[in-house]
Amino acid sequence: MDFRVDEDQEALRAGIRSFCEGRVPLDELGRLSGLDRAFWRDLAEMGVFQLRLPEARGGLGLGMSEAVLVFAELGRRLVPGPLVWSHLAAELIPGAAAGEQVIGGLDRMLPGSEPLLIEHLEQLDALLVLRPDGVHRLDPRKLRARAVATPLDPLTPLHEASELPEGERIAGPEAALRLRLTGGALVAAQLFGIAEATQELATAYAKGREQFGRSIGSFQAVKHLLSDMFVRQELARAAAYAAGATLDHPEVGDPARAVSSARVVAGDAALANSRACIQVHGGMGYTWEMPCHYYLKRTWVLASSFGNGEEHCERLAQQVAAGLGP
């Protein structure tokens, strides 16, 4: 057992970090509009979609541990687009791995009364729907849907579909469960990335901002907000990494439990940290021009993907009751 990020993984992370920083500048988020196909192919070039595809199929042959590191970086930088779905589709839909096809999706494993809101619909070449009986492929162009004029996250455009056709079943129930679990881990990774990014933004701001003749970061009331942000971030990191490592080697624990724990802890961390980030920025934090609100809004989007916190808490409670360890 060596839970550290190894040298190859560190290099992968550094590469994707510098790519994201170059391509998604935080002070130009307001100018990003729509999904750029060239950017999508560049993401593919970086391995975002083909990461776990076997080398024989043109992939990088890496595992979920690496995918978690990459998706944490995407979360850190608010990279827009149906990243998780296109990553999940790499094994199912030709062209997805290379970024030639943009794939979106909808999780209908536990359908409730929720409206059928589909992210990035206009950009999609295919729509995957997870249902208890399997994975279905739908043609997004044939969907009857209206654009939502004011989506919560400015970088996540939405359509509301009036109905969801059956589509073509391209994989069975086991695949649907597996994709949902994998997707959940990648969402947890992005949420951890948000928790880390917002802590760093808030800390940097608190060091530079002066009031009462000194840096506000010297006041304990502010300091303790920031140290709590750091602790939540580290807890989320450990849980997200553990989810990746457990999916890679199920003999070390129950992957479903590890993913649920990561979703709960990373979801809390992202929510609390992006809120605290706004608080530390004061009035500036409430403005559109600062990136803080993008993080909170993206957190709300992610937190509703592949099961929400309540569902994961219920699952964990049932596992404890059944005497199943982590």
Next chain:
Amino acid sequence: MDLRYSESDEKFRAELRAWLAEHVPKHGSPPPAHDWPARRAWDAGWQRRLFEAGYAGINWPREYGGRDASPSEQLVYYEEIARAGAPYIGVNFVGILHGGPTLVAEGTPEQKAAHLPRILRGEEIWCQGFSEPGAGSDLAALKTRAVRDGDDYVVNGHKIWCSFAHVADVGELLVRTDPNAPKHKGISWLILPMDAAGIEIRPLPTLAGEGEFSEVFLNDVRIPVANRVGAENDGWRITNVTLRFERGTAFASEMVQLQQFLAMLVRVAQRVTRHEARAWDDAGLRREIGHLAAELDAIWAMVKLSVSKASRTGVPGLEGSALKLYYTELYQRIAELGMRLLGRAALAREDVGGLPSRLVLHKALQSLSLTIAAGSSQIQRNIVAERILGLPKER
């Protein structure tokens, strides 16, 4: 980022598990809480058993009689000790977890030879003489004075919160050796023989009603200069070594026990009824338990990350502060959930109505010390903010 235990780790686990299965029952039940001589004998006896089997000082170097276990073996050790319900480290706490490790890192060859084997064999019990009535969170403000007289220091002062002082042989003692230097630069770290003349120990009952810690008064106590660990006036640096051990992975076994405690609370929730329904039928309660389980899983993963990062016997990193901060507050929330589940059964500190009141109340009361001892949560937040995040000091 690999959580797999190796074949040799699993072999170590199997051997340890078999050994624990034999020796935990053999060691019998713990003596009454107030019978301190018996408690010392019981805890020290367990330490002796560990030593004889080669399990004492799991992360100590082999040359001092330790196991020198790899990080993954250390985790296996903490998991198995908790799983087997083995005796807790008890009165050996200070010696094994931070006094001894401080000597390993900073002691002279003579100091190591004199103390380390005795600590490992359960023959020497340590206590801590750090805090003073006027030096708690501001530990460096300590006033206990040591004046050099030939080959001795003559020490006068008043220490407080000295856990196990009344059963200890040796103490970790911080003294002021240079009253004119800035407060962090005039401190020395001494090994205090508890049988020296001039030591008075006054027990200070805790809110749990237990006589765990004492005040220690030092009146012209002579301590050989050879008992100084590190250079004169370099004691603050040594103190930080001690504190990092104290805040590091010292809680690892307790975390695993806390998972078992949460599972026990689920069984309680399935038995107690409220408003004609089982407590467990309340979805809000189940989610609360699920949430706590997620946090416990995550903090255990954080321990794995921390242990993987620490070199075998190196000083734990600053992330120990983050771990301690989260773990101690989580512990209190879980204990508080236990109190709520018990309802009025929580009014008795003994089992009533077939409910585990004794254990739950013990945890609820004892956990109040966790966010104060070894640096309060507020001090840990300052450490995280200033030393990890690099925020400016308040003054």
